[in-house]
Amino acid sequence: MSGLVPGNRIELLRAGAEYFPALEAACDGAGHEIYLETYIFEDDVTGRRIAQALVRAARRGVATHLLIDGFGSKDLGGELLQQMRDGGVRVLKYRPDISPWTLRRERLRRMHRKIAVIDARIAFVGGINIIDDMHTPGQTPPRFDYAVRIEGPLLADIYPVVTRLWTLVVWTQFRQHWPQRAGTVIKSGRCGRHRAAFVVRDNLRHRKDIENAYLDAIARAKTEIVIACAYFFPGRSFRRALVEAAARGVRIVLLLQGRVEYVLLHYASRALYGVFLNAGIEIHEYRRSFLHAKVAVIDDRWSTVGSSNIDPMSLLLAREANVVIDDAAFARELRKSLSEAAAKGAHQVRRASWRRQSLRARVMIWICYGLVRFLTGWSAYGRAREFK
8 A cells, every 4th residue: 555654663563451551651761752542441450550650740730632533532531530530641532522411423533543642653543442351240350452652754644633632522511721842853753564554434534444455455365364253344445345356366254353342233133144145255263252343454464553443433423443464474464364363262153054054143244234324324424326
């Protein structure tokens, strides 16, 4: 894809066990400013750990900014939120109006991305919320997810995106009383071998950038496509691209959520299984724990890690952020991690057994599929034709 920036150092972080210590260490090393965006910020062991790191930074004089989503973090309030604010952390909620009596479609446009930028020198991008991996009610811990730690020229693309959204929310919520600092110098010199691009989805200029990055890579695939996705309900263009790739002889492996979190989307996505299985696409349902990953590896060279699922919420409504990496060694590392996870905790869905499922299961699947189609059309202002 075009727009790849050379000279970056990118480290793969597996789940919260690797991500949270790296994020905390970066915050403790901050000397100027911190920006942290997250969909969920939970008041639990991990949430308090990161909150304390933010407070420590703010008390050292670091300008510390925390942007949380008004729906994803609706339960964050009270003591922990006040502790951060009292400690000097600037906290804002993105679209805080989530009244259940408000049926406007705009309320579904969430800030789903997970990004941290420290001193315009280090960035983290991925799918991991600020929530304890071991806190998984109704699921087996820990969560299965990824993030990346980034240094290098790609910071010049990441930093302005983060600061622009913060500034937008500040102005829309009339918080201009916060002091403004002099412009930060982005420390983006070449420091590694990775070529990478920062790709976002918003509701203005970048509506389809993440989806197009996937479609371009799928169209060029020659040997193998591996996609791990928590919520997989692709639109017509995406489905057609996968089927056409399979017809070219490309091996396609989908590692999907096998445990039920959101009943409606879980069963609706299964309505597409028949199409994929008939095309020769492998489907593996991860059942060992709660799969929250949003990653892919294509031809052991192209890979992506980020916050975007392949479903209507991510591709039509939410603010998302992914990093695309063009590097064989990084792709092999991510693919190996996915293969190990599938071998230990996934069950392959076979075409023959799928055809033998009960009438009750089929009815449930198609009812949920119809409801998701309807809600997609209602919420996306008619752009849901791609999801037919």
